[in-house]
Amino acid sequence: MNVITHNGQFHADDVLAVTILDKLFKIKIVRTRDNKIINSNDDNNIVVDVGGIYDPHNNKFDHHQENCLATFEEHGKIPLSSSGMVYKTYGKQLILQYLKSADIKTNDQIVHDIYKLLYYNFLKEIDAIDNGIQQSRKIAYITTNSITAIISHINGDDITDDSAQLKKFKYAMKYMWITLKIKIKTSVNNILNYHDEKKSIWEAINNRHSVHPSGRIVVLNTSCNSWRRCLREYQFDGQIYFYIYKNGEVWNLGTVCKKRFIPHKLITNEEKYLPHDLIFVHKKQFIAGTKSLDSAIQMAINSL
Numbered sequence: 001m002n003v004i005t006h007n008g009q010f011h012a013d014d015v016l017a018v019t020i021l022d023k024l025f026k027i028k029i030v031r032t033r034d035n036k037i038i039n040s041n042d043d044n045n046i047v048v049d050v051g052g053i054y055d056p057h058n059n060k061f062d063h064h065q066e067n068c069l070a071t072f073e074e075h076g077k078i079p080l081s082s083s084g085m086v087y088k089t090y091g092k093q094l095i096l097q098y099l100k101s102a103d104i105k106t107n108d109q110i111v112h113d114i115y116k117l118l119y120y121n122f123l124k125e126i127d128a129i130d131n132g133i134q135q136s137r138k139i140a141y142i143t144t145n146s147i148t149a150i151i152s153h154i155n156g157d158d159i160t161d162d163s164a165q166l167k168k169f170k171y172a173m174k175y176m177w178i179t180l181k182i183k184i185k186t187s188v189n190n191i192l193n194y195h196d197e198k199k200s201i202w203e204a205i206n207n208r209h210s211v212h213p214s215g216r217i218v219v220l221n222t223s224c225n226s227w228r229r230c231l232r233e234y235q236f237d238g239q240i241y242f243y244i245y246k247n248g249e250v251w252n253l254g255t256v257c258k259k260r261f262i263p264h265k266l267i268t269n270e271e272k273y274l275p276h277d278l279i280f281v282h283k284k285q286f287i288a289g290t291k292s293l294d295s296a297i298q299m300a301i302n303s304l
Helices: 012-024 082-101 108-130 147-154 162-206 227-233 293-302
Strands: 002-005 028-031 045-048 217-220 242-247 250-255 257-259 278-281 287-290
Touching: 002 012, 012 045, 012 082, 012 108, 012 147, 012 162, 028 162, 082 108, 082 162, 108 147, 108 162, 147 162, 162 217, 217 293, 242 293, 250 293, 287 293
Parallel strands: 002 028, 002 045, 217 242
Antiparallel strands: 242 250, 250 287, 278 287
């Protein structure tokens, strides 16, 4: 299988797109701007990030043409780059390959959930950056260590040297695969944990009024990483302020964000609100730990 992409400077989207294909097929990378090669109707060709056509049924994955507004899901706001396009077509195949290699048994729903989570937690950022979409107008700091930035730095000093750039491109693919594999593993673990934990989380949400009449405090009897996802899925945003869960011998008390990065805060500025068995409290007042469940609950009630 020939994977054709542009020569010269490479970016995270074309490197990721080719990396995905490299893990699924035995490929030969052809980096060129020669339209005769790009536009040849060879069934053994996959064209990525060049050619001016998005036609997944014929393995053409370019996003540079005018009015190309394809998104990962219907009504999405971030247009796909070449990596998002390739992932949309071949992503589930990549995930199934990983699950098989890890001997993990799943079902279609779990595969679909992993597929979506991996896109939104990894590929969407690359799509947005490559399409020139700003994260925010208010910038407190500049991100220089993103996967997009790192891949950009791997380019050679002379991007017109095709032979040297091909070597650099393949090196960038190795770096990309290390990152992608970590992201796949993380997404798989998150979804599997979520499906295991959501029943107990749902029970805790239903029982929250027995903890406090306001219903704003949720108590989980075990350590749990999926509570945020459950709150979003069950549309409890704004109704729950605090969650409590056990982590070893410590009862952790955390706050739910009112807005992104703006959590409800624990009241810690008066000693009378601090329990006798307090272990720690973050200076930003969004998490604390106590030795007993009663103390964690009382601290949350004091902060309502």
